[in-house]
Amino acid sequence: DGGITQSPKYLFRKEGQNVTLSCEQNLNHDAMYWYRQDPGQGLRLIYYSQIVNDFQKGDIAEGYSVSREKKESFPLTVTSAQKNPTAFYLCASSMQSGGNTEAFFGQGTRLTVV
Amino acid sequence: AQSVTQLDSHVSVSEGTPVLLRCNYSSSYSPSLFWYVQHPNKGLQLLLKYTSAATLVKGINGFEAEFKKSETSFHLTKPSAHMSDAAEYFCVFLGSARQLTFGSGTQLTVLP
Numbered sequence: 768d769g770g771i772t773q774s775p776k777y778l779f780r781k782e783g784q785n786v787t788l789s790c791e792q793n794l795n796h797d798a799m800y801w802y803r804q805d806p807g808q809g810l811r812l813i814y815y816s817q818i819v820n821d822f823q824k825g826d827i828a829e830g831y832s833v834s835r836e837k838k839e840s841f842p843l844t845v846t847s848a849q850k851n852p853t854a855f856y857l858c859a860s861s862m863q864s865g866g867n868t869e870a871f872f873g874q875g876t877r878l879t880v881v
Numbered sequence: 882a883q884s885v886t887q888l889d890s891h892v893s894v895s896e897g898t899p900v901l902l903r904c905n906y907s908s909s910y911s912p913s914l915f916w917y918v919q920h921p922n923k924g925l926q927l928l929l930k931y932t933s934a935a936t937l938v939k940g941i942n943g944f945e946a947e948f949k950k951s952e953t954s955f956h957l958t959k960p961s962a963h964m965s966d967a968a969e970y971f972c973v974f975l976g977s978a979r980q981l982t983f984g985s986g987t988q989l990t991v992l993p
Contacts, residue, residue, distance in 0.1 A: 800981055809985040810971070817980075857925065861981055870915060870975055874924035 770794070773858050773873035780845070780852070780880050788843045788876045790858035796871070797862060799841035803827060804855040804875075813856075816841055845878065853880045883908040883976040887984035895992045900959040902987045904946075904972030907953065913975040914955045916946055919986075920968045928970075931955060942966070967991045 771792040780786045790799065798817045802810040802825075812825030816835040830849025835841055841860075845852045855877050861870040888903040906912055916928040929940025936948045946957045955972060972984035 798980070802983070810983045812981075812983075815980060859981055861975055869930075870913075870973065870981055872917070872925040 771858060771860050771871045771873045773856075773876050775876060776874065778876055778878045780878065782880055783847045785844055785846050786852075786878065788845065788856055788858075788878070790841045790843065790873060791839055792841075792860045792871065793839060794860060794862065794869075794871060795838070796860035796869075797838070798860060799835070800859040800861070801825075801831075801833065801841070801843045802857045802859065804857060810857060813843065852878055854878060883910075883912070883974055883980070883982055885914075885972050885974040885982050885984045887970075887972050887987050889987050890985065891988045891990065893990040893992060894962045896964055897961050900944075900957070900962045900966065900989065902957040902970050902972075902989065904955045904957065904984055905953050906955060906972075906974050908974070908976055910976060914946075914948065915973040915975070916940065916944070916955075916957045917971045917973060918968045919971065925971065928957070962989075962991045964991050964993065 774789045800815040801813040804810050811827050813831050814825050814833040816822035819838050822833050822835050832844045855875050857875045858873040884907045886905045914931045917925040918928050919925050928944050929938045931938050931948045939945045944959050946955050948955050970987045974982040
């Protein structure tokens, strides 16, 4: 079955360390996104990519980096420069072609800095 | 620029009464619009989507939404709330630039 997979589901990191969150999709979607969700807040866009080898900063890109070397994969690195990295991270992908539109979400990764 | 606004951050209803969660969008193009639900500590689940077909869209769990271009709205409704509907609901916009935009979310509380 096609879908979007995030791993791991839970992640613990020591302060000062970089960590990479995985997001893979087999839906043949061109666009992929990373969002951050904090308790009591909505989802805020970190980075998005509309095509392979291209990506743009979202609203809160500072302290994060991404790559899009393959269509299927859009990993997010939370760097030590991110001041408050503990959050729930959600990956999404979308496709819009003719009259067909769809968007899928992963199940999320909960990152805790200890 | 495209945007989506959820007009209520919190909505409380009694079990068995109707639910209305409001969403307005702003776009120069015909959008694709989605409603997602997120239960505590869970991922996002698609309730329904509008993609320029029928303006009244039926989703899962008895939810439906009506796309009204004249009002730039896509409000989510359910005739009778159930305790299990208590969750956070997100209106999501997919514009011509293939950019997903989230509303700020509406927390639905269902009172016994």
